[in-house]
Amino acid sequence: MTPEILSAIDVRKRYGQATALQGVTLSVARGELFGLLGPNGAGKTTLLSIVSGLLDADGGQVLLDGKPFRRANLDLRRLVGIGTQDLAVYPDLTARENVYFFGKLYGLGGDILRQRAEELLTAVGLWDRANHRAGTFSGGMKRRLNLAVAVIHSPKLLLLDEPTTGVDPQSRNLIFEIVRKLNAEGMTVIYTSHYMEEVQALCPRIAIMDKGKVIACDTIGNLLKLRPNELRLRVEDVPPGFEEQLRTLAGVTAVQKMPDGVTLTTGSLGPLLPKLATLCATAGVTPTAFETNESTLERVFLHLTGNDLRD
Amino acid sequence: MRPILTLAGKDFRLMLRDPRAGVILLLMPVLLVFILGITVGGAFDPNKKEQLRISVLNLDAGLPPDAGPFPGRPWSEVLLEDFANTADIRVELIPDRQRAEELVRSGERAVVIVLEPEFSSHLQRSSFVGEPLKKNPINPLYRDGIQLSKLGVTVVRDPTQEVAAAVVEQVVQVALMRVVIPWMIGQAFEMIGTPPFMDKMKNYVPSLHLLPGDLLKSIGDAMQKGISGFFVDYDFRGKTWAKLTKSEPPPTKAANTNAYRSDGSGAIRRGAVRYQALVPSYTVTFAFFLVLVMGWLFAAERRHGTIVRLNAAPIARWQLLLGKLIPCFAVSLLQGFGLLIAGWLIFGMPLGTRPELLIPVVICTSLAATGLAMLVAAVAKTEQQVSVNGTLLVMVLAGLSGSLMPRYLMPEEMRALTRVTPHAWSLDAYAQLLTNPDPQTAIVWTACAVLCGFGGIFLLIAWWRMSVEK
Numbered sequence: 001m002t003p004e005i006l007s008a009i010d011v012r013k014r015y016g017q018a019t020a021l022q023g024v025t026l027s028v029a030r031g032e033l034f035g036l037l038g039p040n041g042a043g044k045t046t047l048l049s050i051v052s053g054l055l056d057a058d059g060g061q062v063l064l065d066g067k068p069f070r071r072a073n074l075d076l077r078r079l080v081g082i083g084t085q086d087l088a089v090y091p092d093l094t095a096r097e098n099v100y101f102f103g104k105l106y107g108l109g110g111d112i113l114r115q116r117a118e119e120l121l122t123a124v125g126l127w128d129r130a131n132h133r134a135g136t137f138s139g140g141m142k143r144r145l146n147l148a149v150a151v152i153h154s155p156k157l158l159l160l161d162e163p164t165t166g167v168d169p170q171s172r173n174l175i176f177e178i179v180r181k182l183n184a185e186g187m188t189v190i191y192t193s194h195y196m197e198e199v200q201a202l203c204p205r206i207a208i209m210d211k212g213k214v215i216a217c218d219t220i221g222n223l224l225k226l227r228p229n230e231l232r233l234r235v236e237d238v239p240p241g242f243e244e245q246l247r248t249l250a251g252v253t254a255v256q257k258m259p260d261g262v263t264l265t266t267g268s269l270g271p272l273l274p275k276l277a278t279l280c281a282t283a284g285v286t287p288t289a290f291e292t293n294e295s296t297l298e299r300v301f302l303h304l305t306g307n308d309l310r311d
Numbered sequence: 312m313r314p315i316l317t318l319a320g321k322d323f324r325l326m327l328r329d330p331r332a333g334v335i336l337l338l339m340p341v342l343l344v345f346i347l348g349i350t351v352g353g354a355f356d357p358n359k360k361e362q363l364r365i366s367v368l369n370l371d372a373g374l375p376p377d378a379g380p381f382p383g384r385p386w387s388e389v390l391l392e393d394f395a396n397t398a399d400i401r402v403e404l405i406p407d408r409q410r411a412e413e414l415v416r417s418g419e420r421a422v423v424i425v426l427e428p429e430f431s432s433h434l435q436r437s438s439f440v441g442e443p444l445k446k447n448p449i450n451p452l453y454r455d456g457i458q459l460s461k462l463g464v465t466v467v468r469d470p471t472q473e474v475a476a477a478v479v480e481q482v483v484q485v486a487l488m489r490v491v492i493p494w495m496i497g498q499a500f501e502m503i504g505t506p507p508f509m510d511k512m513k514n515y516v517p518s519l520h521l522l523p524g525d526l527l528k529s530i531g532d533a534m535q536k537g538i539s540g541f542f543v544d545y546d547f548r549g550k551t552w553a554k555l556t557k558s559e560p561p562p563t564k565a566a567n568t569n570a571y572r573s574d575g576s577g578a579i580r581r582g583a584v585r586y587q588a589l590v591p592s593y594t595v596t597f598a599f600f601l602v603l604v605m606g607w608l609f610a611a612e613r614r615h616g617t618i619v620r621l622n623a624a625p626i627a628r629w630q631l632l633l634g635k636l637i638p639c640f641a642v643s644l645l646q647g648f649g650l651l652i653a654g655w656l657i658f659g660m661p662l663g664t665r666p667e668l669l670i671p672v673v674i675c676t677s678l679a680a681t682g683l684a685m686l687v688a689a690v691a692k693t694e695q696q697v698s699v700n701g702t703l704l705v706m707v708l709a710g711l712s713g714s715l716m717p718r719y720l721m722p723e724e725m726r727a728l729t730r731v732t733p734h735a736w737s738l739d740a741y742a743q744l745l746t747n748p749d750p751q752t753a754i755v756w757t758a759c760a761v762l763c764g765f766g767g768i769f770l771l772i773a774w775w776r777m778s779v780e781k
Binding site for chain 1: 313314317318321324325328329615616617619620621622623624625626627
C-alpha cells in the first residue's frame with residue numbers, strides 16, 4: 001500500500017483553446033485533511049473532476065490508491081466521494097431516499113445500508129427529518145444532506161468542493177465537526193473553499209493553485225512564513241539612528257522607513273513587543289500608534305496569487 | 312443490472328411524484344378524445360360516407376309454403392337489396408326489437424323500420440285483383456302510397472326527430488312501391504288471357520260462351536301479346552321494377568348493408584366508431600409527449616446537480632442511459648395500453664378482430680417515442696428548452712403525420728410526406744387493427760418494423776450526442 005492515496009503527476013487538461021491545467025503535480029497522503037486553494041479559474045474544479053472520474057486528463061497521470069486512474073475504471077471510482085459545490089440531491093426524494101439511492105448505486109444494500117444511512121443522517125442532524133423531502137429543507141440542511149450522500153459508501157477519498165457555501169454558522173460548525181470526525185476515522189479529505197479561515201482551521205497541509213498550476217504546497221506553518229508578521233510603529237518624528245537600533249532587535253528581519261513612522265518585519269510578534277517598548281523609551285520616541293499585521297493564509301494567498309480580479 | 316434497476320426505480324418514483332407526467336400522458340389525451348369525440352368526432356370516422364342510413368329490424372319469417380316461384384326468397388331480402396342498391400343509402404341491420412326501441416328512445420336513431428314476421432306473406436298476398444282470382448288478397452295501396460301496416464311494416468319513430476323520421480319513411484315508401492307495384496302489376500298481367508280470366512270475361516261478353524275452348528285460349532294469348540305490343544317500353548309481367556321498366560337492374564352494392572355496430576357501449580354512449588380513429592390518433596400524438604417527461608427528468612438531473620453524482624458513481628454510461636430509458640419506456644407502454652383500454656371502457660371503442668396485434672403496435676410505438684424522447688433529452692439542456700422545443704417538435708410531427716386531423720383530408724403529396732414521421736406508421740397499424748374487419752397483418756408488421764427502426768436511429772443519435780457532450 002502506497003503512503004499516498006492520491007498522486008497527480010504532471011496532469012494537463014485543455015478545454016478547446018483554454019488551458020485549465022498545465023502540469024499539476026501534487027500528492028495527498030492517506031488520512032490527510034488536505035486543503036486546496038486557488039482563485040476562480042485556477043483549475044481546482046477541473047482537478048477535482050479528474051480525480052473524481054468526471055473527466056479524463058489530456059496528459060499526465062493520476063494515481064488513486066497507487067493505481068492509474070481513468071474515468072472508465074469503475075472500481076476505483078468507488079474509492080472517491082464527492083461533496084459538490086452545487087447541491088446534488090433530489091428535492092422530490094426524502095432525505096432517506098436520497099441516501100439510500102446513492103448507497104445502492106455504490107453497491108450497498110440491506111442492513112449495512114440501513115445502518116450506515118441511520119448513522120449518517122443522525123450525524124448530520126437530519127434523522128428526525130429522514131422522511132421529509134429534501135426540497136422542503138433549508139440551505140444548511142441540504143448542505144448537510146449533500147455531505148451525507150457523498151460519504152454513504154465510506155469512500156477512502158472525500159472531495160469537498162465549497163461544502164459550506166450559503167450555510168448558517170451552526171450548520172457550518174456541524175459540517176466542520178463531521179469532516180474532522182470522518183478524517184479521524186481514516187478518511188482522506190481534500191477540502192476546497194474560498195473561506196481561507198475555514199481551510200486554515202481544518203487543513204494542516206495546503207496546496208495553492210493559480211492559472212492551472214500548483215504554486216505552493218506545504219504545511220500551514222511553512223506557508224505562513226511566506227508572508228511574515230508586520231508591525232507598524234507610527235511616530236511623529238523618527239530620530240537619527242533609530243532605524244539602526246531597531247534592526248539590532250532580536251527577531252527583526254527588516255525595517256522600512258515610512259512617512260509616518262517605520263514598519264518592522266518579524267517572525268514572531270510576541271517576544272518583540274516588550275523589547276520595542278524599552279527601546280522607544282530609551283531613545284525618547286513616543287509612538288502615536290502600534291499596528292500589527294499578522295501573517296494569515298489570506299495574506300499568503302494574495303501574496304502568491306496577486307490582487308488581479310479573476311473571471 | 313442492479314444499478315440499472317436502482318436508477319429506474321428512482322425515476323419511477325420521481326415521475327409518480329410529478330403530476331405533470333400523469334396530466335400530459337394520460338389525462339390530456341383522454342380529455343381531448345372525449346371533447347373531440349363529442350364535438351367533431353364523426354369527421355374522424357374513416358368509414359363515414361355521406362349516406363342516408365336506414366335502420367331496419369328484420370323479423371320477416373319468410374314466404375309461406377305455397378308462395379310459388381316468385382320471388383324465390385323472402386320479400387324482406389328483396390326490399391333490403393332495393394335499399395342497398397339505391398345510391399346514397401346504406402342499410403343498418405338492428406339485431407333485435409329491444410335494441411331498436413332503445414336506439415329510438417335514446418334519440419340515436421330517428422326511426423327504425425321493423426319488418427314484422429308476416430312481411431313476406433302479406434307482401435306475397437298483395438294484389439290488384441280480388442277473390443277468387445287471388446286467394447286472401449291484400450291491397451296495400453292508398454292515397455299516400457303504401458299502407459305499411461297492411462304489409463307488416465312497423466315504424467318505430469322518435470317523436471323529437473319528426474323531420475328525419477319523415478325523410479326515412481318517404482324513402483321506405485318509394486322503395487316499397489318499387490317492390491310491391493311491379494309484383495302486383497306482374498301478377499295481374501300474367502292473369503290476362505288465362506282460363507279463370509277468360510271465364511270472368513264471359514260475365515261481361517256473353518258471346519264468349521259460344522266460343523270453343525281452343526279459340527278462347529287463342530284470344531287470351533292474343534290479349535297478352537296485344538298488350539305487350541301496345542306498351543313496348545314496359546314488361547307488365549316483369550314483377551320487378553327493372554323488368555317492368557325494361558331497364559338494367561342496378562349494380563349490387565352489398566357493402567351498403569351492414570350489421571348494426573354499437574356506437575355507445577362504453578361509459579360514454581356516443582359514437583364508438585369515431586373513437587377507433589380518435590383514440591389511436593391521440594394515443595400516438597401523446598405517446599410522443601414522452602419527450603417532455605423524459606427531457607424534464609434529464610434537465611432536472613442537470614439543474615439539481617445530481618447528474619454530477621451519477622457520472623461520478625461506479626456505473627457505466629450505458630447503464631445510466633438504460634436506467635433512464637426503462638422507466639420512460641414502461642410509462643409509455645402504460646400510457647399506450649391505458650389509453651386503448653380507456654377507449655374501450657369509457658368510449659366503447661371496439662378493439663377490432665385481432666386485438667392481440669395491438670400489443671406489438673403499442674410496444675413499437677413506445678420504442679419510437681422513447682428513442683425520440685432520449686434524443687430530445689440529449690439535446691435540450693434546461694427544462695425550459697425541453698418544454699419549448701419538445702412541444703414544438705411533438706406538435707409539428709403530429710400535424711405532419713395526420714394524427715391531429717384525418718389523413719384522408721390531406722392532399723395526396725402531404726399524405727406521402729406523413730411517412731417521414733413514426734406517427735404515420737403507427738396510425739397505419741392502428742387503422743388496420745381497429746377499423747379493418749380483415750386486418751392486413753403485413754401492413755401491421757411493416758409498421759412495427761419501421762417504428763423499431765425509428766426508435767433505434769433516435770437512440771443512436773442520442774447516444775452519439777451524449778458522447779460528444781461528454
